[in-house]
Amino acid sequence: MKGGYFLLNGRFHKETDAVFTVADMVQQAEGFCESFRAEHNEVLFVESISSHLMATAATIGTDLTGLIDVDGRYLRKDVSRLLNKNKLYLAAKIVIQIFPSDSKINMLLRAEEIPRGYYPTVEPGLLISIFRDQLQEIHEISGYATSGLFVRQCATRRAKEFNQPNIILLNKEGNACETLDGSFAWLNKDQLFFTAEREGGYICAIREQVIRSAKDAGFEPVEKEKISPDELLQAEELFLFDSSNGIQKVLGLEDRRYFSTKTQLIAEKLSALARKDREERITN
Numbered sequence: 657m658k659g660g661y662f663l664l665n666g667r668f669h670k671e672t673d674a675v676f677t678v679a680d681m682v683q684q685a686e687g688f689c690e691s692f693r694a695e696h697n698e699v700l701f702v703e704s705i706s707s708h709l710m711a712t713a714a715t716i717g718t719d720l721t722g723l724i725d726v727d728g729r730y731l732r733k734d735v736s737r738l739l740n741k742n743k744l745y746l747a748a749k750i751v752i753q754i755f756p757s758d759s760k761i762n763m764l765l766r767a768e769e770i771p772r773g774y775y776p777t778v779e780p781g782l783l784i785s786i787f788r789d790q791l792q793e794i795h796e797i798s799g800y801a802t803s804g805l806f807v808r809q810c811a812t813r814r815a816k817e818f819n820q821p822n823i824i825l826l827n828k829e830g831n832a833c834e835t836l837d838g839s840f841a842w843l844n845k846d847q848l849f850f851t852a853e854r855e856g857g858y859i860c861a862i863r864e865q866v867i868r869s870a871k872d873a874g875f876e877p878v879e880k881e882k883i884s885p886d887e888l889l890q891a892e893e894l895f896l897f898d899s900s901n902g903i904q905k906v907l908g909l910e911d912r913r914y915f916s917t918k919t920q921l922i923a924e925k926l927s928a929l930a931r932k933d934r935e936e937r938i939t940n
Contacts, residue, residue, distance in 0.1 A: 658743045663734060663765040668741055687755025687762075688712055688801040691837065692861065692899040694748045694767075695774055698934045699735050701862055702728030705899060708861035713754060715797040720754070723763050738765050747772035749900045774927040774934075775902025781916055782896065783908045784822050786885050787811040791828045794856030801858070812836055822896055824888070824909070825857075832883045833857030838898025840906075841866065842891035843918045848875040849891075855881060861899045862926075869903075869925035875918070895919045902926055
């Protein structure tokens with residue numbers, strides 16, 4: 657049977673085990689949670705993922721030395737052990753949680769099976785909306801999972817109320833800045849627009865790989881500030897992206913409906929880039 661085990665500080669536990677104390681549960685709120693993708697027992701873009709985790713930890717003064725390294729070696733080893741233990745040999749979403757406990761830093765890893773295919777796209781695309789009730793602050797760490805949690809929680813509840821898989825959030829200036837667990841980009845003619853980091857939105861670990869894929873597909877990447885909801889509603893195509901799912905087509909934002917031909921081209925380039933990343937890693 658697949659699944660059933662998680663990895664805590666290098667040791668396996670069953671999901672039914674009573675592992676955490678009340679103090680642990682309280683301290684978990686002081687840490688952060690991220691997710692990313694593994695395919696055929698390898699973390700995709702592992703250096704980018706590891707660097708992102710280290711940068712996120714630094715925003716709360718946490719040092720991941722001995723747990724995560726810039727080359728991704730520690731993370732590759734731990735994820736491989738977890739996937740083998742759970743018999744998840746094709747594709748998996750890895751959820752990592754970092755939190756303090758007494759004088760040490762804890763690292764918890766979980767895995768769940770997802771469709772294989774190096775970031776496969778889902779047809780015909782997502783139907784989503786814009787969350788306007790609460791706004792994200794803009795400051796030096798607002799692009800990380802350690803910031804803006806309350807607003808994301810409120811937005812998650814709203815998306816569930818609408819029976820939608822995701823939602824676009826706004827910053828305190830009323831401009832679009834992020835999604836629940838990633839970011840977004842849109843296309844007009846031969847240009848791909850994505851949010852500037854100073855807009856306060858979440859910084860996705862595979863942002864640079866998405867931009868490279870757009871270039872490879874023949875589009876000019878343009879970093880954009882002050883993205884009004886109306887600008888997204890007037891786009892030719894819109895897509896979301898995150899480190900677990902890669903590029904996700906958007907069929908509709910509120911009452912607007914989109915094409916996805918150009919998005920598909922970029923998604924195919926990202927998939928090819930991910931496949932190459934894994935193949936080069938296992939041959940070196």
